[in-house]
Amino acid sequence: xxxxxxxxxxxxxxxxxxxxxxxxxxxxxxxxxxxxxxxxxxxxxxxxxxxxxxxxxxxxxxxxxxxxxxxxxxxxxxxxxxxxxxxxxxxxxxxxxxxxxxxxxxxxxxxxxxxxxxxxxxxxxxxxxxxxxxxxxxxxxxxxxxxxxxxxxxxxxxxxxxxxxxxxxxxxxxxxxxxxxxxxxxxxxxxxxxxxxxxxx
Amino acid sequence: xxxxxxxxxxxxxxxxxxxxxxxxxxxxxxxxxxxxxxxxxxxxxxxxxxxxxxxxxxxxxxxxxxxxxxxxxxxxxxxxxxxxxxxxxxxxxxxxxxxxxxxxxxxxxxxxxxxxxxxxxxxxxxxxxxxxxxxxxxxxxxxxxxxxxxxxxxxxxxxxxxxxxxxxxxxxxxxxxxxxxxxxxxxxxxxxxxxxxxxxxxxxxxxxxxxxxxxxxxxxxxxxxxxxxxxxxxxxxxxxxxxxxxxxxxxxxxxxxxxxxxxxxxxxxxxxxxxxxxxxxxxxxxxxxxxxxxxxxxxxxxxxxxxxxxxxxxxxxxxxxxxxxxxxxxxxxxxxxxxxxxxxxxxxxxxxxxxxxxxxxxxxxxxxxxxxxxxxxxxxxxxx
Numbered sequence: 001x002x003x004x005x006x007x008x009x010x011x012x013x014x015x016x017x018x019x020x021x022x023x024x025x026x027x028x029x030x031x032x033x034x035x036x037x038x039x040x041x042x043x044x045x046x047x048x049x050x051x052x053x054x055x056x057x058x059x060x061x062x063x064x065x066x067x068x069x070x071x072x073x074x075x076x077x078x079x080x081x082x083x084x085x086x087x088x089x090x091x092x093x094x095x096x097x098x099x100x101x102x103x104x105x106x107x108x109x110x111x112x113x114x115x116x117x118x119x120x121x122x123x124x125x126x127x128x129x130x131x132x133x134x135x136x137x138x139x140x141x142x143x144x145x146x147x148x149x150x151x152x153x154x155x156x157x158x159x160x161x162x163x164x165x166x167x168x169x170x171x172x173x174x175x176x177x178x179x180x181x182x183x184x185x186x187x188x189x190x191x192x193x194x195x196x197x198x199x200x201x
Numbered sequence: 202x203x204x205x206x207x208x209x210x211x212x213x214x215x216x217x218x219x220x221x222x223x224x225x226x227x228x229x230x231x232x233x234x235x236x237x238x239x240x241x242x243x244x245x246x247x248x249x250x251x252x253x254x255x256x257x258x259x260x261x262x263x264x265x266x267x268x269x270x271x272x273x274x275x276x277x278x279x280x281x282x283x284x285x286x287x288x289x290x291x292x293x294x295x296x297x298x299x300x301x302x303x304x305x306x307x308x309x310x311x312x313x314x315x316x317x318x319x320x321x322x323x324x325x326x327x328x329x330x331x332x333x334x335x336x337x338x339x340x341x342x343x344x345x346x347x348x349x350x351x352x353x354x355x356x357x358x359x360x361x362x363x364x365x366x367x368x369x370x371x372x373x374x375x376x377x378x379x380x381x382x383x384x385x386x387x388x389x390x391x392x393x394x395x396x397x398x399x400x401x402x403x404x405x406x407x408x409x410x411x412x413x414x415x416x417x418x419x420x421x422x423x424x425x426x427x428x429x430x431x432x433x434x435x436x437x438x439x440x441x442x443x444x445x446x447x448x449x450x451x452x453x454x455x456x457x458x459x460x461x462x463x464x465x466x467x468x469x470x471x472x473x474x475x476x477x478x479x480x481x482x483x484x485x486x487x488x489x490x491x492x493x494x495x496x497x498x499x500x501x502x503x504x505x506x507x508x509x510x511x512x513x514x515x516x517x518x519x520x521x522x523x524x525x526x527x528x529x530x531x532x533x534x535x536x537x538x539x540x541x542x543x544x545x546x547x548x549x550x551x552x553x554x555x556x557x558x559x560x561x562x563x564x565x566x567x568x569x570x571x572x573x574x575x576x577x578x579x580x581x582x583x584x585x
Contacts, residue, residue, distance in 0.1 A: 028516015028535065029304030056429050057445075059552075060519065062532045062545040071542075074515050075534055096532065098519055098547075102429055102438075102445040108519065133432020136555050144263075159258040159584060168263055 003101075003109040005033045008053060015048050016041060024076035024112065034076055034096070034110035039124045042113050046130045049099060055109055058131035060098040061138065063145040065171045067091040067118065076112065091118050093147050097127075115147060118170075126152035144169035223251065226566070230259055234337050234570040237580030241557075241569065248565045253558045260584035268544040273299055273511055276544065278370040283546060284582040285367055286329055287322040289359075290524045292372035297453060298520035298531035299374045303513035308500040311376035312455045316492045317389070318362075318371070319454075319522070320485040321355050324396065326525035327436075327478040328352045330577050331403060334475060337574040338416050344406075351399045354392060361385060374511070376502025386493060393489050396482075404479055417471035421560040421572040425469065431556040435527025435549055437576060440477040441469030447523035454522075459491045471575040512539055526550055526577055546585060550578040 005023055012035075013019055020038035037045050049055040066072040069091050097111040115122045126149035127134045138149045139158040146167035149155060157164065166173055177192040229240035238259035244252035264283065268276040280295045281288035293315055300307065307315075332348030356366040361382055363369040371378050407413055423431075425441040438445055446463045448456040464480030466473030513535040521530035527549030534543035553576050561569045 026516050028302055028514050028518065030301045030516055030518035032517065032519060057434075058432060059434070059521075059528055060530055060532060060545070060547040062543065064534060064543045071536055075517055075536070075542075096517075098530070098532070100451075102443055102450075105450050107451055110519070131432070132427070132430050133552060133555055136551060144265075157258075159261040159263075161258065169266055173266075 003055075003099075003104075003106050005035045005109060008049070008109060009035050011053060012045055012048060015052065016044050019045070021045070022078060024078060027074070027077055032107065032110055034112050036076065036078075036112050036114070039113050039115070042125050043127065043130065045111070046097075046127050049109070050130060054101045054103050055099040057100040057102055058097060058127065058133045059100045059108060060096075061134060061141060062096040062098075063141040063147060063169065064094045064096065065091075065118070065145060065169065066094060067171050072114075092116065093118055093122055093145055095124055095141060095147060122146060123148040123150045125150050126155075128152055143167070146170065222246070228566075228569070230256075234574065236333065236573070236578055237583075239573075239578070239580055239583070241573075243566065243569065245566060248567075250561045250564055250566060250569060253561050253569065255554055255557055257554075257580070257583050260580050262585070264585040265544050265546065269541055272539050273374070273513070273541060274508070276541075277372065278368065281368045281370055282581055283548070283585065284524070284526065284529075284550065284579045286579055287326045287525050288367060288369045289318045289322045289371060290522060290529060292369060293319055293454075294520065294522040294524065294529045295531050296372040296374055297522060298518050298533050299513065301518040301520045302516060302533050302535055303374070303511075305375045305506060306503055307375055307454075308503055309497050310380075310499040311501050311503075313492050313496045314377050314381065314501060315372065315454055316456065316459070317489060317496075318377075320489045320492070321358065321389075323485045323525045324482055325352050325355050326577075327482050328355075328399075330478055331407075331475070333577075334571070334574040335407075335413075337570050338413065340412075347399075347403065347406075351396070358385070358388060358392065361388075373502055373506070375506035376500065378502070380501045386496065389489075389493055393486055393493065396486055400479060400482055407475070413475075414472065416568075416571055417475060417575075419468070420471045420564065420568050421575060422468050422470040422473075423556060423560055427556065427559065428469070431559075432552045433527070433556060434553070435524065436477045436481060437474060437527065437553055439463065440466035440473040442467055447521060447528060451521070453520065456488075458495075459488050461488050471571050474575040510539070512537060517543075521547065524549055526579070526582075527553055546582075548582045548585060550576075550580075550582045551585075554578060554583065 009023055019041055022036055024034045024036050026032050093115045095113050098108040100108040113124050115124055124147055126138055138152055141147045142155050143157040143160050144167055177196055224245040226243045226245060228243055229235040230238040240256040242254045243250055280291040283291050328348050328351050332345035335344035359369060360366045363371045425443050428438050428441050442465050444463055444465060449463060461484045464477050466477050515535055515537045517534045519530055519532045521528050529549055530547035532545040533541050536542040560572050
């Protein structure tokens with residue numbers, strides 16, 4: 001099947017009853033349109049694409065942090081503008097999936113799924129059970145964005161060290177003043193560190 | 202109907218093994234055969250691998266975050282440092298994505314220059330690979346030096362063109378940074394004519410070598426369905442017989458104008474992975490010959506391109522090239538500002554490591570080194 005998202009969406013609607021998904025237009029010159037899928041339907045959608053539409057290679061997973069939901073709708077434009085107001089004002093996290101086929105030629109199909117918000121409801125079903133290629137990439141998104149992939153068999157940090165606490169790819173992440181912090185800082189470093197990170201009682 | 206991928210760790214310990222008897226080895230991060238700072242936590246039953254967990258991130262500097270804090274062009278030199286063996290492929294993939302994002306045309310001459318440089322980079326990578334994999338097998342020194350001698354000839358060309366052997370920073374949005382210097386084409390043609398001698402020599406040196414055959418035949422093969430499902434791309438995938446090369450499957454640049462073949466393996470073991478790279482080098486030489494012969498005059502960069510205050514329109518783009526290691530893609534999101542809102546690298550080395558454990562289970566520890574070598578990773582790209 002071609003990677004035209006409109007055609008793919010028709011096929012998905014026919015196969016999955018009550019599917020919540022809509023087409024998102026890309027306003028830029030690239031014009032790679034995408035399909036926004038409700039996280040509840042992500043796994044059936046992935047299975048259908050793999051088994052019946054020939055998309056057998058999940059190449060890329062990209063996370064995006066959207067503190068401002070209006071911007072997200074400006075980049076992936078919905079058909080009806082009324083949808084945007086429904087979104088939580090606090091923004092959300094998004095995962096963009098690029099699906100490819102080894103059997104047909106052409107550009108990849110773009111899917112996207114969004115979490116409910118950026119603070120405590122940050123889970124999206126893991127697609128590792130459908131595509132193994134998501135294993136390390138989902139770990140990376142968990143590590144750098146704090147997206148929780150439910151059902152991932154081994155969800156640990158992958159690039160940052162295990163004791164690290166924050167999620168550096170979030171837009172509101174503040175980098176530490178001194179990466180090589182030692183117990184005995186001195187001079188400017190000590191002053192700056194005290195100002196930003198007051199000693200814990 | 203395709204079945205779901207096997208869930209890993211389904212048999213972490215082989216049957217009949219006492220778990221207390223397992224030997225836990227931390228292979229790396231400082232180890233000559235890990236190609237950088239890469240660690241594998243291996244559990245051994247005697248010599249047999251029963252569990253292997255890769256650990257990385259030692260070179261992590263959050264490349265993607267840094268790229269979001271600087272302008273579009275500011276990330277171009279930084280892409281060199283991803284896969285530092287083949288910087289020009291990285292340059293091209295990034296330039297391609299920005300060109301798609303902003304709708305920039307590339308002149309004919311620049312398109313030919315890019316193909317030439319990308320194929321030379323493939324030669325550099327595969328040649329270096331031959332040296333590394335042989336060093337992993339214990340042929341320490343000579344094989345690597347033979348390979349590096351040839352690689353250095355191409356790096357000399359790169360140095361004359363870009364000013365740097367490796368950190369090229371050469372592609373620009375809408376073309377290349379400068380034109381080929383005088384006499385460069387002639388030197389390129391000499392190199393293309395002489396390169397097959399090296400390939401013949403190296404192949405003769407390897408093909409019937411008993412040690413090579415013993416160490417690589419039937420080592421690390423996986424069914425092609427698993428490889429596709431695991432997101433493996435590049436020579437690794439084609440060695441298993443899957444015809445998937447982005448130069449044909451999703452043509453970019455002007456690859457659709459050249460005639461070349463996609464070499465395919467049969468078994469997908471380490472031997473096939475080595476030989477597939479030999480064949481790819483021969484095809485690359487064919488493309489180089491055609492591109493050098495067809496090289497037109499004209500601009501090396503689109504003269505209308507805006508260098509200062511470059512702001513692509515709101516939108517997103519994903520562009521990819523068939524890098525020497527696999528599908529190298531850049532996903533960019535623009536909010537209309539001077540910096541990318543989101544910049545994501547699809548690193549082939551990183552994703553090809555997903556199935557490392559599956560390839561190694563049940564084999565000897567010594568095979569792990571060969572399998573890792575055959576995946577051909579560069580840690581600058583894995584850790585980003």
